[in-house]
Amino acid sequence: xxxxxxxxxxxxxxNFQISxxxxxxxxxxxxxxxxLDKGENGTLSREDFQRIPELAINPLGDRIINAFFxxxxxxxxxxxxxxxxxxxxxxxxxxxxxxxxGPEPLNSRSNKLHFAFRLYDLDKDDKISRDELLxxxxxxxxxxxxxxxxxxxxxxxxxxxxxxxxxxxxxxEFVKVLEKVDVEQxxxxxxxx
Amino acid sequence: xxxxxxxxxxxxxxxxxxxxxxxxxxxxKAIESQFGSSVASYxxxxxxxxxxxxxxxxxxxxxxxxxxxLWGLPYGSLPRKTVxxxxxxxxxxxxxxxxxxxxxxxxxxxxxxxxxxxTIGWMNFRxxxxxxxxxxxxxxxxxxxxxxxxxxxxxxxxxxxxxxxNFSWKVFTSWDYLIGNPETAxxxxxxxxxxxxxxxxxxxxxxxxxxxxxxxxxRFLANFFVFLTLGGSGYLIFWAVKRSQEFAQQDPDxxxxxxxxxxxxxxxxxxxxxxxxxxxxxxxxxxxxxxxLKWLLGRIFALLLGNLYVFILALMDEINNKIxxxxxxxxxxxxxxxxxxxxYNASLTGNTTGPPFFVHPADVPRGPCWETMVGQExxxxxxxxxxxxxxxxxxxxxxxxxxVRFCNYCWCWDLEYGYPSYTEFxxxxxxxxxxFNQGMIWMGSFFAPSLPGINILRLHTSMYFxxxxxxxxxxxxxxxxxxxxxxxxxxxxxxLILFLSTMPVLYMIVSLPPSFDCGPxxxxxxxxxxxxxxxxxxxxxxxxxxxxxxxxPGLVIAVVLVMALTIYxxxxxxxxxxxxxxxxxxxxxxLQLLVASNFHRYAGDPGVLLTLLLKSxxxxxxxxxxxxxxxxxxxx
Numbered sequence: 001x002x003x004x005x006x007x008x009x010x011x012x013x014x015n016f017q018i019s020x021x022x023x024x025x026x027x028x029x030x031x032x033x034x035x036l037d038k039g040e041n042g043t044l045s046r047e048d049f050q051r052i053p054e055l056a057i058n059p060l061g062d063r064i065i066n067a068f069f070x071x072x073x074x075x076x077x078x079x080x081x082x083x084x085x086x087x088x089x090x091x092x093x094x095x096x097x098x099x100x101x102g103p104e105p106l107n108s109r110s111n112k113l114h115f116a117f118r119l120y121d122l123d124k125d126d127k128i129s130r131d132e133l134l135x136x137x138x139x140x141x142x143x144x145x146x147x148x149x150x151x152x153x154x155x156x157x158x159x160x161x162x163x164x165x166x167x168x169x170x171x172x173e174f175v176k177v178l179e180k181v182d183v184e185q186x187x188x189x190x191x192x193x
Numbered sequence: 194x195x196x197x198x199x200x201x202x203x204x205x206x207x208x209x210x211x212x213x214x215x216x217x218x219x220x221x222k223a224i225e226s227q228f229g230s231s232v233a234s235y236x237x238x239x240x241x242x243x244x245x246x247x248x249x250x251x252x253x254x255x256x257x258x259x260x261x262x263l264w265g266l267p268y269g270s271l272p273r274k275t276v277x278x279x280x281x282x283x284x285x286x287x288x289x290x291x292x293x294x295x296x297x298x299x300x301x302x303x304x305x306x307x308x309x310x311x312t313i314g315w316m317n318f319r320x321x322x323x324x325x326x327x328x329x330x331x332x333x334x335x336x337x338x339x340x341x342x343x344x345x346x347x348x349x350x351x352x353x354x355x356x357x358x359n360f361s362w363k364v365f366t367s368w369d370y371l372i373g374n375p376e377t378a379x380x381x382x383x384x385x386x387x388x389x390x391x392x393x394x395x396x397x398x399x400x401x402x403x404x405x406x407x408x409x410x411x412r413f414l415a416n417f418f419v420f421l422t423l424g425g426s427g428y429l430i431f432w433a434v435k436r437s438q439e440f441a442q443q444d445p446d447x448x449x450x451x452x453x454x455x456x457x458x459x460x461x462x463x464x465x466x467x468x469x470x471x472x473x474x475x476x477x478x479x480x481x482x483x484x485x486l487k488w489l490l491g492r493i494f495a496l497l498l499g500n501l502y503v504f505i506l507a508l509m510d511e512i513n514n515k516i517x518x519x520x521x522x523x524x525x526x527x528x529x530x531x532x533x534x535x536x537y538n539a540s541l542t543g544n545t546t547g548p549p550f551f552v553h554p555a556d557v558p559r560g561p562c563w564e565t566m567v568g569q570e571x572x573x574x575x576x577x578x579x580x581x582x583x584x585x586x587x588x589x590x591x592x593x594x595x596x597v598r599f600c601n602y603c604w605c606w607d608l609e610y611g612y613p614s615y616t617e618f619x620x621x622x623x624x625x626x627x628x629f630n631q632g633m634i635w636m637g638s639f640f641a642p643s644l645p646g647i648n649i650l651r652l653h654t655s656m657y658f659x660x661x662x663x664x665x666x667x668x669x670x671x672x673x674x675x676x677x678x679x680x681x682x683x684x685x686x687x688x689l690i691l692f693l694s695t696m697p698v699l700y701m702i703v704s705l706p707p708s709f710d711c712g713p714x715x716x717x718x719x720x721x722x723x724x725x726x727x728x729x730x731x732x733x734x735x736x737x738x739x740x741x742x743x744x745x746p747g748l749v750i751a752v753v754l755v756m757a758l759t760i761y762x763x764x765x766x767x768x769x770x771x772x773x774x775x776x777x778x779x780x781x782x783x784l785q786l787l788v789a790s791n792f793h794r795y796a797g798d799p800g801v802l803l804t805l806l807l808k809s810x811x812x813x814x815x816x817x818x819x820x821x822x823x824x825x826x827x828x829x
Contacts, residue, residue, distance in 0.1 A: 022202070022205045022209075023202075024205070024206065024209055053226075053373040053374070053375075054226070054370065054371070054372065054373040057372065057373070057374075057375055057378040058368065058370065058378075059368065059382075060368070116365075120365075133364065136364065137364065140364075140367070140368070140382070140385055141382070141385060141386045141389060142382060142386070144383075144386045145386060145389060145390065149393060152393070153360060153364075153389060153393070156360045156396075157360040157361050157364050160358050160359070160360055160361050161358065161361045163785075163786065164786075164790070172785065177358050177361045177362070177365065178365065178366075181362075181366060
């Protein structure tokens with residue numbers, strides 16, 4: 001059945017800090033994993049994710065699904081599944097102060113924002129260019145707004161966010177834009193306590 | 194080591210258990226997925242109110258109603274606990290019980306039933322003291338819990354600085370990730386598109402000012418109409434309360450259902466129809482939808498508040514009448530007692546041994562009990578409010594949906610897209626109704642300890658009923674405009690209502706004399722004297738002396754001054770820290786610019802960059818931030 005003590009042992013050795021995930025959470029995530037895995041071969045493919053309605057109708061749904069799959073692969077196993085979901089663990093108060101010198105945990109505010117940033121930055125050059133913004137806007141409003149209006153919206157967005165004048169939004173600028181958003185609470189899944 | 198691990202595991206399991214115990218989570222998630230997060234926020238608010246009411250119910254039930262039921266004298270033993278002879282015949286009729294008269298009035302549900310004996314039962318439970326303290330504790334607990342919720346949400350608000358990143362926020366944060374229903378998703382797409390179009394228009398229109406005078410005149414006209422409506426509704430309520438007093442004098446059998454419930458119906462109907470009028474007047478004003486929503490909420494708030502206060506004023510009128518009446522009744526009772534004793538002595542002149550002097554409690558003439566009357570009024574108002582809400586939902590939402598769905602086949606125009614179509618869920622109306630109902634509960638629960646219990650029942654059924662109605666008959670909103678980014682707007686209103694509803698209660702406790710023959714404070718001059726009495730009897734005498742010294746006016750004034758100074762000090766500290774915060778942010782920004790602008794020059798050579806940063810230590814003048822530059826550079 002669920003050999004989660006195996007996983008726990010592996011994860012302790014691994015550098016990313018999933019070691020703070022508990023037995024019951026792993027069980028819960030594994031049962032979700034198996035319910036999504038219709039082919040029952042221990043890995044999830046893109047079609048399995050498309051079956052979730054919230055992802056299917058999300059304009060960024062495909063990109064979110066891609067975030068689960070490592071570079072160039074078509075299947076994700078349970079460890080990869082958990083690694084991506086670890087970004088959405090809530091930040092607990094007693095974790096904030098400890099271990100300042102160690103590697104940053106996956107669910108820190110900075111890593112959460114980085115996860116979101118990678119959804120927009122498709123060519124992975126650490127910048128959201130005007131074209132990438134246009135693509136996102138097109139996905140969000142469909143055909144209801146003309147190209148030239150979309151172009152001016154994209155220009156306006158870059159104008160608001162850009163501080164170093166390179167006509168693109170870097171990660172630091174992205175963080176500044178979302179400074180007032182309560183990312184810790186909005187990008188957290190409650191049951192992953 | 195094993196113990197620490199086991200303890201950590203136990204804590205985690207307990208947290209998971211607590212999360213699993215949260216009621217109605219699945220229902221709310223289903224609503225969230227279909228209607229988006231703003232509708233779900235209403236149900237989250239409802240659930241939170243349920244929790245607050247549950248605590249109030251446990252306090253009133255456990256510390257007032259239960260001891261009286263277990264250890265108090267039973268029904269029929271005292272005059273205050275018995276239905277008067279004149280009303281006995283009809284005391285158990287449904288009509289009478291529905292009005293909370295008859296048997297319902299002379300029960301633990303209301304203030305008048307409780308006896309004023311200092312202790313009851315074998316445990317010497319001090320009932321009057323407990324009654325008073327529970328009343329004060331409920332108010333104090335409510336304040337605490339609302340303030341706590343507000344401070345928790347204060348981070349959410351973000352100081353309202355979203356105008357700096359208007360378009361970026363629209364691009365990055367407009368999608369509601371909790372939506373799972375395709376129809377809602379379509380609505381969301383449309384609303385996002387609408388949002389963008391409006392933002393573009395606003396950018397352009399910010400420069401154009403058209404026809405200021407006409408707009409100002411129209412807005413003045415709209416406000417004038419609104420004042421007329423508010424005044425009209427206030428007068429209507431006052432008139433209805435006066436009429437209900439007249440009806441109370443008449444024989445209840447001659448009154449129809451409408452006359453008996455007139456006042457409650459008038460209040461509920463006003464609350465239902467005036468907001469639509471306000472909506473109509475707002476058409477004249479031509480504001481941006483977000484601002485128009487705020488005006489509408491403000492006006493509905495003023496309407497409900499005005500109604501509530503007119504109701505209280507009319508009630509105060511009635512209370513003063515009853516207090517006057519009491520004096521007459523007292524005089525009558527002494528006469529009646531004298532007559533009774535004369536009659537008894539007359540019956541004794543025959544035989545020396547006769548039946549002992551006994552008067553059945555139902556025959557004793559009663560004083561008017563104004564506290565029970567107040568409690569009854571609030572209970573009746575709550576019940577009629579519940580019924581009006583449910584009937585409105587059934588007719589306005591359910592029947593309308595049935596009509597639109599089934600008559601669409603044989604109708605000239607498309608009912609679903611044109612008029613009347615399905616109703617949308619009116620979030621702000623529902624939240625305001627919830628807040629005002631809670632205000633009534635806070636006002637009435639001192640005089641009717643059963644009111645929190647009735648409210649718990651109501652919230653419980655409301656949850657299921659409204660969840661069903663929303664999923665079955667409503668459609669998601671076409672345009673989503675939240676009144677504020679956080680819940681603090683509604684919590685702020687709740688706090689205001691809490692303050693405004695506890696003021697009349699405190700006034701009544703402090704300045705009105707309790708009735709002489711009903712309730713736990715009968716016979717005292719003022720209700721709060723029970724505290725003084727407790728201090729005398731139950732505490733050692735040195736404590737009473739100390740407390741008497743403490744209530745010295747000079748000391749009290751000094752304490753109040755110290756508290757005012759503390760508030761002022763804390764306020765200015767908070768302001769100073771906010772300013773320091775902004776200052777630090779500015780410095781960080783400057784530093785980032787410095788790093789970014791020099792990075793291409795010294796790219797890849799951290800040593801030079803470090804020297805540059807350490808040299809520019811004037812940017813890091815704040816002592817704690819000596820390493821601020823280094824921290825930014827080496828942050829992973």
